[in-house]
Amino acid sequence: MALILELIRDDHDLIRALFDELKSNPETRDVRCITLRRELSGHMYAEEATLYTHLRDAVPGEVQRSLDEHAGIRETLAKFEKISLRDDTWLPALDDLRRQIEIHFAREEGEVFARTKEHIDRGDLFALSEPFEREKVAAARTISA
Numbered sequence: 001m002a003l004i005l006e007l008i009r010d011d012h013d014l015i016r017a018l019f020d021e022l023k024s025n026p027e028t029r030d031v032r033c034i035t036l037r038r039e040l041s042g043h044m045y046a047e048e049a050t051l052y053t054h055l056r057d058a059v060p061g062e063v064q065r066s067l068d069e070h071a072g073i074r075e076t077l078a079k080f081e082k083i084s085l086r087d088d089t090w091l092p093a094l095d096d097l098r099r100q101i102e103i104h105f106a107r108e109e110g111e112v113f114a115r116t117k118e119h120i121d122r123g124d125l126f127a128l129s130e131p132f133e134r135e136k137v138a139a140a141r142t143i144s145a
């Protein structure tokens with residue numbers, strides 16, 4: 001099993017690839033939108049239940065900023081999902097959602113990962129991997145229902 005930080009980065013890359021697919025392949029957009037909701041919501045939930053729960057005491061400001069960004073992304077995602085695939089505003093809304101998510105991912109892979117390595121030792125980073133995957137699966141089950 002990998003370090004939780006590697007799993008988080010893999011998720012980010014998978015979500016980035018989903019955005020590329022959503023943009024370039026109109027035929028599969030309906031299915032990919034369902035995948036995006038499951039992957040993105042499950043990812044954020046699992047981060048909150050594992051990494052951010054462990055970091056909260058050490059760097060409360062940093063953690064709160066991430067939770068606020070998650071709330072903003074959830075809000076934008078909910079608005080985006082109300083737009084019909086045939087609507088002219090769908091593609092610009094997809095770009096806006098991606099921009100917001102990329103800013104968040106960049107901050108996590110930069111500042112948050114750096115703070116994590118300062119405050120959580122390698123053994124604990126390994127130990128958090130399994131709960132991270134488990135929380136993601138549990139969240140996906142309720143999200144896709």
Ligand SMILES: [Fe+2]
Pocket residue numbers: 044047066070104108
């Ligand atoms: Fe996040």
Ligand SMILES: [Fe+2]
Pocket residue numbers: 008012043047105108
């Ligand atoms: Fe993330």
